[in-house]
Amino acid sequence: MKSDKIGIKLEKAAGCTVTWDRYMLDFYSVDASSYKLKPQVIAFPRNEKDIAKIIRFAKKHLIPVTPRGGGTGLVGGALGKGIILDMRNFNKIKIGKNHVTVGSGVYKGHLDKILQKQGRFVGPDPSIGPFCTIGGMVGNNSSGVHSLKYGSVIDNLIEVKIMDSTGNATRLQNMYHSIKSNISQDVIKSFPRVSKNSCGYRIDRVLSEKDVHKLIAGSEGTLGIITSAKLRTYKMPKNKALCIIHYKTLLQASIDSAKILTLKPAALEVIDKNITRQIKMKIPNSGCLIFAEFDNDIKHSIKQIQKITSGKIIKVESNKGNIRKLWSFRNSALAFSLRSITKKETMPTLIEDSVVPVKRLPLLLNMLDMIEKKYHLRTIVYGHIGNGNLHIRPVLGYKDISKIQKIATEFFTGVIGIGGSITGEHGDGLARSEFVKTQYGDKTYAVFRNIKQQFDPQNILNPGKIISDKKTMIKNLKI
Ligand SMILES: Cc1cc2nc3c(=O)[nH]c(=O)nc-3n(C[C@H](O)[C@H](O)[C@H](O)COP(=O)(O)OP(=O)(O)OC[C@H]3O[C@@H](n4cnc5c(N)ncnc54)[C@H](O)[C@@H]3O)c2cc1C
Known part of the structure; x- marks a missing residue:
């Protein structure tokens, strides 16, 4: 069925706003990921009754339904080729x-x-x-x-x-x-x-x-x-202190992170040189920076971190307003990364969310180093180092994009071998659903399949995500 036919029928069946306007379809074809997938219609349910009607309509006509929030997901989770449910009216x-x-x-x-x-x-x-x-x-x-x-x-x-x-x-x-x-x-x-x-x-x-x-x-x-x-x-914690430490290498920072964790920081984050170079602040433009925040036992922690760290402490800040400003450098890491690549390059979100036990981060970095050498690859690295969760963005020329399947397969195999997960917080989406079976093995994957079957026997709800027999990593890349 064509978009306009679905739209007209769905609007009548559900009673809520439904659009199939060309520009709206384009808007909902993308999110913050590297993917593009055009839906047929977008529906704006007002309440549970509307959702019930939409789902029954979708089941009758076997049209996929994909819920969407802010569309800031990095792996195309909110992209689908059927009905997109924009959940903005669920706002209580x-x-x-x-x-x-x-x-x-x-x-x-x-x-x-x-x-x-x-x-x-x-x-x-x-x-x-x-x-x-x-x-x-x-x-x-x-x-x-x-x-x-x-x-x-x-x-x-x-x-x-x-x-x-x-x-x-x-x-x-x-x-x-x-x-x-x-x-x-x-x-x-x-x-x-x-x-x-x-x-x-x-x-x-x-x-x-x-x-x-x-x-x-x-x-x-x-x-x-x-x-x-x-x-x-x-x-909210009454007081905080943020300590920024410079390390010559990510490896050195990762080894120290395991030690800093003994001080129980509230946050322990990293940004590499690709990002620090873009920040307008007097900081070294090589190596990387660690941000360690403490909101408990602050004086003791700051004293101890000076003893523990092998890096150079470049700032200790306890003013909440200034701390917020400093965090904005870390929180804008993705935007700064984009500034660090040329127009001929792209940095797809595919291997951007692996997580390993913190003590094994050196193994992860070693493996990354080998992959970089093998594929002549540059990467940008930032993220939640205290959780062992690094956001790694490969920088590729548009012509080299075909390499990514090989790079991802090798990288994910390595991560799983180290005892990690291929995704710590961004989900599987279009990027990683085909690797979920590799992560857990046949037996666990069969359990996942069974759960999906129990909840959604007709595979209407966001099909192809998490449970997928198809290779989706490359197919809908917009680059
Ligand atoms: C610059 C940047 C920084 C980011 N930093 C982080 C970070 O630090 N930590 C982190 O975890 N993520 C991060 N993300 C990823 C993303 O922002 C988060 O995962 C966010 O929580 C997604 O929310 P959203 O509303 O945009 O979801 P969407 O992208 O709209 O959807 C995400 C997934 O949830 C599903 N979904 C949405 N609404 C519903 C619903 N009502 N019912 C069922 N399923 C639903 C969608 O189908 C999709 O699979 C970042 C993204 C960007 C662009």
Whole structure:
């Protein structure tokens, strides 16, 4: 069926706004990833009833449904070729004492402002800042700079409401026994022991009936449409100190990171020379910088870090306003990276989110070094070094893009061999779904497939993400 026919029929069936305007379709064809995939229509459901009608329509006509929040995802998770559900109307916020219940379409920036007035915040803080939504954060099991102390979404998710592929609100607890019956010790062992993980379905966190909702964190809209989520909130720390340290090499920084972690920093981040060179501040333009923030036992930690570090401390800042400014250098790492490449180059998001145990970071960097030499590759590196989660962007000429499948396959095999996960916080999306089986092995993948089948037997919900028989990494690259 053509877009206009679907649009007219869907508008009638669901009653909400539906558009198939050419420019709107172009807009929703892309997100912050390296992919492009044109949908047929975009729908703006107002409530659960609208979603139910849309899902029933999609099932009847076998049209895929992909939910979308802010579209800031880096792996094409919110791109789909059927109906895009723009969740902006799910915008209610209910503040509790130590938690908040939020509509999935609420932008994090809006929530932050409201919580700030109460002196509180939600833990996971993606560097994209205000522009992502709660639905997208849960969908990707997002985390951020302060996840070292406050965890990823999965660690903070108290409840989640979803509409399933039958168009009904699911009682997730009812699914517990059928989910759990598939999960053997072998399956649990196939999960890497890392501090964050967004690859596949997080059945390793479904330990009791009370935990079934955790399965939705990182499910990328493939098991249901999230309408709201209840998240833990934290009291803002009274004082903070940020320590910026220069290292000559990433290797040296990674070895020291394991030591700095003993001081329990709230954040431990890294940016490499490609980024520091773009920052207008008196800092060395070689090597890399580590940002270590402490919000507890501050004086002691600053004293200790001076003893521990083999790098050069170039700044210790305790003024909150100045700390915010300094963090903006780290949070803008992606924008600075883009400034560091030429018009003839591109830096696709494909191997940008691996995570390994921090002590094994030197192995990861060694492996990267070998790949760089083999493929004559330059990379840009930044990210959550305290979590062992590095954002590695390969810089490629447009002509060289065909190399990426080989590079990614070798890189992911190495990461898995080191005991890591191919994605720590960005999800599998179009970039990595074809590697989920390699990550976990046949047995665990069969369990994932079974879960998808239970939730979505007709494969209507964001098909091709997480569970994929097709190779999608290269196919829809927009470069
Ligand atoms: C500059 C930059 C920095 C970033 N930094 C970080 C970072 O530090 N940490 C981090 O984790 N991520 C980071 N990201 C990635 C991204 O911003 C986050 O993953 C973010 O949480 C995605 O939110 P979104 O609303 O944009 O989701 P979208 O991109 O719209 O969607 C993401 C996924 O969630 C699904 N989804 C969306 N809404 C729903 C819903 N209602 N129900 C079910 N599924 C849904 C989508 O189908 C898709 O699979 C960064 C991105 C950029 C561009």
